[in-house]
Amino acid sequence: MVLAELGGKLRDSLRKLHTRSGRVTTTQLNSVLSDVARALIESDVSVKLVMTLRDNVKQKVERLIEEDDDDNDDDNDNDAKKEQRASNVSKMVQKAVVDELTSLLEPARKPHTMKRGKPNVILFVGLQGAGKTTTIAKYANYYQKRGWKTAMVCADTFRAGAFDQLKQNATKLRVPFYGSYTQADPVAIAEEGVDQFIKEHYEVIIVDTSGRHRQEAGLLEEMQEISAAVDPDNVILVMDATQGQSLYDQALAFSNAVDVGSVVITKLDGHAKGGGALSAVAATESPIVFLGSGEHFDDLEPFNAQSFVSKLLGLGDVRGLMEAMNGAGPDGKTHEELMEKMSKGEFTLRDMYSQFQRVMNMGPLNKVMGMVPGMPEYLVPKGGDDNSNTRLKKFLYMMDSMTDKELDGKVDFSDHDDAPIQSRIRRIAAGSGTHPKEVQMLLQVHKQFEGMVNKMGKSGMMGKQAQAQQQQMVAQMRKNPNFINQRLNQMDPKMLAQMGGREQVKQQMEAMA
Numbered sequence: 001m002v003l004a005e006l007g008g009k010l011r012d013s014l015r016k017l018h019t020r021s022g023r024v025t026t027t028q029l030n031s032v033l034s035d036v037a038r039a040l041i042e043s044d045v046s047v048k049l050v051m052t053l054r055d056n057v058k059q060k061v062e063r064l065i066e067e068d069d070d071d072n073d074d075d076n077d078n079d080a081k082k083e084q085r086a087s088n089v090s091k092m093v094q095k096a097v098v099d100e101l102t103s104l105l106e107p108a109r110k111p112h113t114m115k116r117g118k119p120n121v122i123l124f125v126g127l128q129g130a131g132k133t134t135t136i137a138k139y140a141n142y143y144q145k146r147g148w149k150t151a152m153v154c155a156d157t158f159r160a161g162a163f164d165q166l167k168q169n170a171t172k173l174r175v176p177f178y179g180s181y182t183q184a185d186p187v188a189i190a191e192e193g194v195d196q197f198i199k200e201h202y203e204v205i206i207v208d209t210s211g212r213h214r215q216e217a218g219l220l221e222e223m224q225e226i227s228a229a230v231d232p233d234n235v236i237l238v239m240d241a242t243q244g245q246s247l248y249d250q251a252l253a254f255s256n257a258v259d260v261g262s263v264v265i266t267k268l269d270g271h272a273k274g275g276g277a278l279s280a281v282a283a284t285e286s287p288i289v290f291l292g293s294g295e296h297f298d299d300l301e302p303f304n305a306q307s308f309v310s311k312l313l314g315l316g317d318v319r320g321l322m323e324a325m326n327g328a329g330p331d332g333k334t335h336e337e338l339m340e341k342m343s344k345g346e347f348t349l350r351d352m353y354s355q356f357q358r359v360m361n362m363g364p365l366n367k368v369m370g371m372v373p374g375m376p377e378y379l380v381p382k383g384g385d386d387n388s389n390t391r392l393k394k395f396l397y398m399m400d401s402m403t404d405k406e407l408d409g410k411v412d413f414s415d416h417d418d419a420p421i422q423s424r425i426r427r428i429a430a431g432s433g434t435h436p437k438e439v440q441m442l443l444q445v446h447k448q449f450e451g452m453v454n455k456m457g458k459s460g461m462m463g464k465q466a467q468a469q470q471q472q473m474v475a476q477m478r479k480n481p482n483f484i485n486q487r488l489n490q491m492d493p494k495m496l497a498q499m500g501g502r503e504q505v506k507q508q509m510e511a512m513a
């Protein structure tokens, strides 16, 4: 997603607010808001929406500035105070923009909640090529993995090959499907398929419909007929993010024809600027539920408005990163529990397994890196980093083939030449379909990690003490607005440069506070 550019432009215009007096005139504020509006339009947010957003932000900021001025009506402010006030104003504007964008993405209508043990009929609509069929496979995969009895119906009789595509995906996912090569009436197919799966007690019944190149009347009528026939619990509109400004009209046409309950935005992994997603929500007044970020079945991310806006503005997604890191690992251990163990210098193969799983659950490395604030776009690997993921997966397969004793550090693998150890390595390789040399590599990687954890544990860089220090720092940052600048002044400039420069480190610290 080409989003960071918008963040850069926004930050540049906010700098204009750093006036010498620390006070902001209406002209200055208007000029900044025009910049912000231009940047949003260039990022494909619809013009109408940007205008409303600009007015809302303006009203909010003017009110806040007034309150701030009432509190600080002393004209003889010293420079530090002026600097502080200017910085407050730019934070106010930034916060108002973030809040406005986030609330736009959180419409009053809540997403449909799936009901266990009942049929949930989900109708997918969208233009041809938006990514409907692919998204349906990802959606089925998502629910099936979470234990829902899932099935698919192909009511796309318009595009030759649509049924074959759905069938292929369904077979790969081992999801039952319904469709026909001979029946030309999509309404009849949809009705028959849904009826059959309801009788068979399926819980998530997904219906694929035809797309057209444009929102023609014929297509929209067909949607209405299918919708009337299957009476869906939710209609999901799939939209291609690369369509930019036209998404607003597209979304409006669909939501006028059928009761669109949720939106999925696809192809955000490519060159889409992302702003069109906001337009789609505004037009349908329905929430985005997932984002499509690639062509694989796993490339479907549950949507979170705050994280999306942070990324849209190039502020990074610290929240998403923290949530992903702090969630329980596959062994049920939380990040904190593991850190506590590591602070004692302990790190078994099972712990490494848990860490690798956690990284895998966070998605491919390029997505994880994309969450880091200020991470330059060129450093984020493009087009999926299949190599590193495949490597990690292989390591997991090897550890899956280990015994509890091996995983829990009760077997000493250090002597590779020892015959019983060699036999264990051969057994693990055979069990995981890998080569013994690869198992040795895994053991070597574990040794390195273990050594590192050991050193860090002894140095007190982990565990409760270090955590307490970090919490103290965050508390200071919140209490004293100058704390970050003071800290940065104390840091070695060379080290700052290595960490990406003062501005970048500052942003990261601000995001923590």
Ligand SMILES: Nc1nc2c(ncn2[C@@H]2O[C@H](COP(=O)(O)OP(=O)(O)OP(=O)(O)O)[C@@H](O)[C@H]2O)c(=O)[nH]1
Pocket: 126, 127, 128, 129, 130, 131, 132, 133, 134, 135, 156, 159, 162, 209, 210, 211, 212, 266, 267, 268, 269, 270, 291, 292, 293, 294, 295, 299
């Ligand atoms: N990069 C990327 N490609 C995607 C994504 N979702 C779908 N695609 C690709 O977009 C193309 C069109 O996807 P389909 O699923 O066939 O489109 P459709 O909306 O079902 O099209 P019709 O059935 O003709 O209406 C395919 O090449 C997909 O692989 C995504 O999130 N990222």
